[in-house]
Amino acid sequence: MNPVSKALSWLGAHELGLLASLFVVAAGIWAFAALASEVQEGETTGFDKRIMFSMRHPGDLSPLGSSAFQEAARDVTALGGVTVLGLVTFTAVVFLILDGKSHMAYFAAASVIGGMILSVLLKDVFDRPRPEIVPHLVYASSSSFPSGHSMMSSVTYLTLAALLARSHERKRVKAFILLMAALVMGLVGVTRVYLGVHWPTDVLAGWMAGSVWAMLCSLVARWLQSRHTLEREAEHT
Numbered sequence: 001m002n003p004v005s006k007a008l009s010w011l012g013a014h015e016l017g018l019l020a021s022l023f024v025v026a027a028g029i030w031a032f033a034a035l036a037s038e039v040q041e042g043e044t045t046g047f048d049k050r051i052m053f054s055m056r057h058p059g060d061l062s063p064l065g066s067s068a069f070q071e072a073a074r075d076v077t078a079l080g081g082v083t084v085l086g087l088v089t090f091t092a093v094v095f096l097i098l099d100g101k102s103h104m105a106y107f108a109a110a111s112v113i114g115g116m117i118l119s120v121l122l123k124d125v126f127d128r129p130r131p132e133i134v135p136h137l138v139y140a141s142s143s144s145f146p147s148g149h150s151m152m153s154s155v156t157y158l159t160l161a162a163l164l165a166r167s168h169e170r171k172r173v174k175a176f177i178l179l180m181a182a183l184v185m186g187l188v189g190v191t192r193v194y195l196g197v198h199w200p201t202d203v204l205a206g207w208m209a210g211s212v213w214a215m216l217c218s219l220v221a222r223w224l225q226s227r228h229t230l231e232r233e234a235e236h237t
Contacts, residue, residue, distance in 0.1 A: 080149030154210025
């Protein structure tokens with residue numbers, strides 16, 4: 001069977017799921033574009049400020065919560081940093097290689113690296129300044145839109161969670177893995193706003209872009225598996 005026939009056969013076998021996934025991807029891209037347009041026109045300024053001020057004392061704009069809570073927020077936000085995500089990705093890649101899935105390992109690494117490149121490109125395109133209306137409680141560089149921590153935590157944790165979830169048959173296990181990935185992704189984004197280094201719309205955009213990228217990577221992985229280019233989840237070599 002030639003490549004075109006294989007692709008058509010795969011599309012036919014996965015038509016409903018594929019259409020749903022493509023709809024989600026298209027909706028995510030549309031939502032990101034719409035949000036980006038609103039941000040560039042300044043339409044989200046009021047919303048951003050209200051959310052940021054709601055996390056702070058009215059008088060001195062210091063963040064709500066004790067010093068211990070603020071330190072915990074710094075710990076959580078680090079889960080979306082380059083260092084932690086690099087270690088998580090490296091660990092997952094080595095595990096997949098040791099598990100006899102070297103092609104899947106390379107694909108996972110490429111997915112994360114590709115998401116990182118996309119994040120940098122988007123930041124350069126929009127070049128939104130960081131919020132200066134509240135103190136920054138952690139170091140932050142580069143432009144603000146979209147949030148790199150939010151986007152990369154979405155890319156990394158959702159992509160790796162999808163690969164891990166598909167290696168289990170029990171639905172409760174699958175749901176738990178994906179929910180934990182979404183929880184970590186969500187907490188990272190919220191702490192970026194709480195710590196004063198991102199506008200809320202930066203985080204929303206990061207979640208959208210990262211989720212769309214993770215979904216696209218999942219679709220590509222499924223297609224490559226159908227062509228036996230990538231190992232299937234239960235397959236060992």
